[in-house]
Amino acid sequence: MIRKATISDASRIAEIDVAGERFAYKNIVSATALYKGLLVENRIAVCKKWITEDSFSVYVYEDDSDGIVKGMMGTGKCCDDDKQNAFELFFLYVEPYFSRNGIGTEMIKFFENEGTLKGYKEFVIWVLEKNEIGKNCYEKNGFHFDGKEKIFQRFNLKENRYIKAIC
Numbered sequence: 001m002i003r004k005a006t007i008s009d010a011s012r013i014a015e016i017d018v019a020g021e022r023f024a025y026k027n028i029v030s031a032t033a034l035y036k037g038l039l040v041e042n043r044i045a046v047c048k049k050w051i052t053e054d055s056f057s058v059y060v061y062e063d064d065s066d067g068i069v070k071g072m073m074g075t076g077k078c079c080d081d082d083k084q085n086a087f088e089l090f091f092l093y094v095e096p097y098f099s100r101n102g103i104g105t106e107m108i109k110f111f112e113n114e115g116t117l118k119g120y121k122e123f124v125i126w127v128l129e130k131n132e133i134g135k136n137c138y139e140k141n142g143f144h145f146d147g148k149e150k151i152f153q154r155f156n157l158k159e160n161r162y163i164k165a166i167c
Helices: 007-024 031-035 040-052 103-117 132-140
Strands: 002-004 057-062 069-077 087-094 122-128 144-152 157-165
Touching (some): 002 103, 007 031, 007 040, 007 057, 007 069, 007 087, 007 132, 040 057, 057 103, 069 103, 087 103, 103 122, 103 132, 122 132, 122 144
Parallel strands (some): 087 122
Antiparallel strands (some): 002 057, 057 069, 122 157, 144 157
């Protein structure tokens, strides 16, 4: 089940964020940045802020059979100047141990349904240019690179914008 995150989910979301970034970015971002600069205890406060602020919505994937939170994502109105009428997936991570089980795809479908219910017909995801895991997942789900690029400030790396339109 995918549900809105609560403040009690913050530490688990931080664990998934750190593990997911370390897994997805292991050959992209320096090990020093991933293992010295990216720590669960530092991310908990960030996750609490995400959950309590109204900037975007945070959801978790909680397995119905065992109650384990296995994935998380943030969604909301796109901030890009040229995509003011689009819905954005700001982040999506699945605990690496549970990856390749369809959780990410299920979360992407939830994101698209959430946006559609809010009246959006276009969807945006920014992904690090060298993140083949993410790009493959988004392409498998019908997204395509639209040529737009920017720098992801936290790691000073290039991101590509992926979009999908639903009629």
